[in-house]
Amino acid sequence: MIAEFVPLLIASVFAIIIAVFALLMLISKKIHPTKKDQRKTFACGEEIEEKNLNIPAESLYNNMIKTLRLDVIRRWHSGNLASYIITIMLGMVLMIIYFIYVW
Amino acid sequence: MGDKIEMFSFYAILILLASAFATAVIGIKREGVAPYIAIASTFTALVLTLLTLRDVIANRIVTMQIGGWLAPYGITVVMDPLSIVITSIVATIGFFAALVSFRFVEERKVEYYTLFSLIMVGILGVLHAGDMFNLFVFIEILSIASYSLVAYHRDKISIEASIKYLIMSSFATGLILLSIAFIYGLTGTLNMADIALKLGTESGLLPIIFGLLLTGFGFKAALVPFHAWKPDAVMGAPAPIGAIFVLASLAGVYAIFRMFFTVFFITNISVYYLIIGLSVATMIVGAILALQQTDILRLLAYASISQVGYIFLAFGIGALHGFGYTAAIFHLINVAIFDSLLFFCAAVLIHGAGSSDMHKISQSVRFSPILGYSFMIGMLAAVGVPLLNGFASKWIIYITTLYVQPLLTIIALLVSVLTLAYGVKAFYIMFLTNSSKKRMRIPITMLVPILILVAACVFLGIYPQLGVQISEFVVKNLANIFYIGKVFGI
Structure with missing residues (x-):
């Protein structure tokens, strides 16, 4: 139905x-x-x-x-390499913490 | 029986590798030969891949032990339905990219086509690898060739993009290598089928290993928050390479699928919830950033990031609704088709205008209406308009998400509207406000691939059953029991 x-x-x-x-x-x-x-x-x-x-x-x-x-997201993409690397590392750490918690 | 079947697609890798060296050697004296070598080798690779596709349809999984060593020793090469479907797409789009590059690349052809062939070797190698070490080696081949191609123009933008990409990508591949070391420490093997048998679920290192792998492959797939490399890299590289970057991202998607289904065989729903979360972020961030672009290559790069989000949304939902996996594979096929179409259209526009800035494109030359319609069809397919391929796979995504969590359907629809918004903007600027009187004819080597991809968009849109059947064939053979059995000859 x-x-x-x-x-x-x-x-x-x-x-x-x-x-x-x-x-x-x-x-x-x-x-x-x-x-x-x-x-x-x-x-x-x-x-x-x-x-x-x-x-x-x-x-x-x-x-x-x-x-x-919405331009906040664009500002986050500043082109600054250090901020990109920090974002990757932060994403990785948060993901690993989440996996340790739920595994 | 299985080991008697010749894996022709593996020879495609060898041919492309040989063509990379041949281009570099012969090209020193006769640069004009380079594009012909690339076209001939990619066409041969396509034919060999189609032969293996026929064998995989008949036998489900085809394996090969290099040097005659039995698994888990020696190098195992595997072609299952998942890898052969993506390999066929890669071989086809790779051949088209070589054709489009024929007129696009007018200088330093030897450099371009050598690196182009090496990228193809890397992508096809990732799809063939049956062990973690070779998977890593081919990812490195793909990455190193990509860094050089991003810097191809040798201007400030290209070099900066290349250095950024090199540093970020080295970090990501380092994580993959670290996780491989952990896996070897735990199991004493690198063969994927053998790891699946020995890994178990008890070790406390598993969540860390999986997190490292997902970060590394998520970077290749351009999943948010690991996506920042893609727009810069795509903008820095010659336009036809944009389509190759789409394929490289799909190789990352494939590697994640392989880890989920074959190596770790993840059944924990909570892991899929994370994938759904990442996919939603990828879809939204990609679409919102595409909306704000004035450069066609950056716009398409963000658009392709957004579409990868759809693939992972369907994949995450797959754990809760079986049809989600079918939607993920079908959308992966469609993304490869319409994203490549859009990048090839962009290549023609940039070839004519000499710039990737949409405003400059609209001021430079008047393009043939065929190009405008082709671009429009590619964009409408990405939006998910009925009678085009994107609609068929997105429709399945809408339906499956509706049964699992209606909020996800609303988000998927919202991102489709955003896709329509940036598609309208790009089309309006480049084709409807064009004030130039100078006309440009599209070279035949660029036009033919574009028209074939347009036909594929329309065909899969009016006959989606074919895409669904292919995707279901892949999904039915995803369980690692078939894979392990075939590798060990059981």
């Missing part, structure tokens, strides 16, 4: 997540609006049109990322 509704359920959840995603994008544009002066670009005294810069496309999700503080 339940199995018959599983495809509908999954499709509905998928649609809801997309709707929430779109809603978040709209809300975050209100919270972190792109300032007008950020859209103007001058190169050698010439004003370049926004559409030729593709800035909106590249920063398509920037407002949402700022609002949800």
Whole structure:
């Protein structure tokens, strides 16, 4: 009985997540609006049109990322080798402790 | 009976090894020959692998004792359904990568194709190894060739990426070596089948050994938190090597599967809970970081990390719902197909634009619509859109997680939406805002592999039964009792 509704359920959840995603994008544009002066670009005294810069496309999700503080994960990926090695070691130690506990 | 069957796929390793040396020697005088040697050797490797695939379908497991020494002495080479399925994928994608590289690589061909052949030797060797020592040796061959290829461009980004990758990877392979030493100390053997018989469950060292192995192989598979090497390495290396890095990650996934099913035969559910936790982190972190990228290679690297998360989610669920293992194998096949397709499309884009920055790509040349559609199909397959291969395996993942823990289904769906979001972004920037009037024709050696992979995405999408049958054949033969029996000729 339940199995018959599983495809509908999954499709509905998928649609809801997309709707929430779109809603978040709209809300975050209100919270972190792109300032007008950020859209103007001058190169050698010439004003370049926004559409030729593709800035909106590249920063398509920037407002949402700022609002949800997702850029924290990016900051964690600083490119610093020492922090990467520490992350690997920390992951290894935690995993071993967990295995000792559950083995 | 089994030992009379010739293992042709093992000769593929020897041919690729010979081709690496031949490229280096012949290439000194005639550099132009290098790509032809690579194409011929990878094609031969593919044919030999398919011959072994036929034998494995008929006999389930094919083994070979090098030098005639009986197991556990000497070197054991094993091909079971799990390894032959991945070997076939590796051989096919490797051949395609050699074709795509033909026009992509225009300078220092000898260096490139020698290292390319050695990476293939490393990956295929890992898949063939029946003992821990050779597994380690082939991982080292794969790693050393990778470090050099990442530094291929010899610019600041490549060299920095290569050094970082070298240091991190040396640390990870060191952990694998340490765990192998522990295993040898406990059992007095390195043969995987023999270790499985002698290891037992009592030693207090086992959780430490398993933790070290999971860290080392998790690094190769780019599992969070051991994934940081991948975006830098993929960005530093020539674009077709991105597809080879996908295969290298799958070799890491294979090694973890092998440890779980053959060497340790893990039945403890709590261990699988950890895998589920790591997989969720891998899926989410990969997708969120892909969302923030402006470089196509970095975006695809994070996307492939996210997809590896799906494989491990299905694998972790497999302990609780038998169909999870089938989903894991099926998704592994699909990831290899659509991720390679995306990397090959990226190779064409970078070849035309001279940059991997998506904004620069959109400004440089106008690409053929065929490339745009191919990229779109690859991305939609990664999202899991119906009628494409990614949908079939993701659907099984959704269903199995729904029965075990619905929250995991919601997370899997959420990550699919994030995949759609960064896919839309990449497609929009590179193909829909393209302002260039200069047109570019796709070289035939690049177009053919792309079209074949597109066809594979569509075929496995409309006929998923084939993928499910292959995956079920693998899962039915995962129990280590078959493996051990065949190695010892019982």
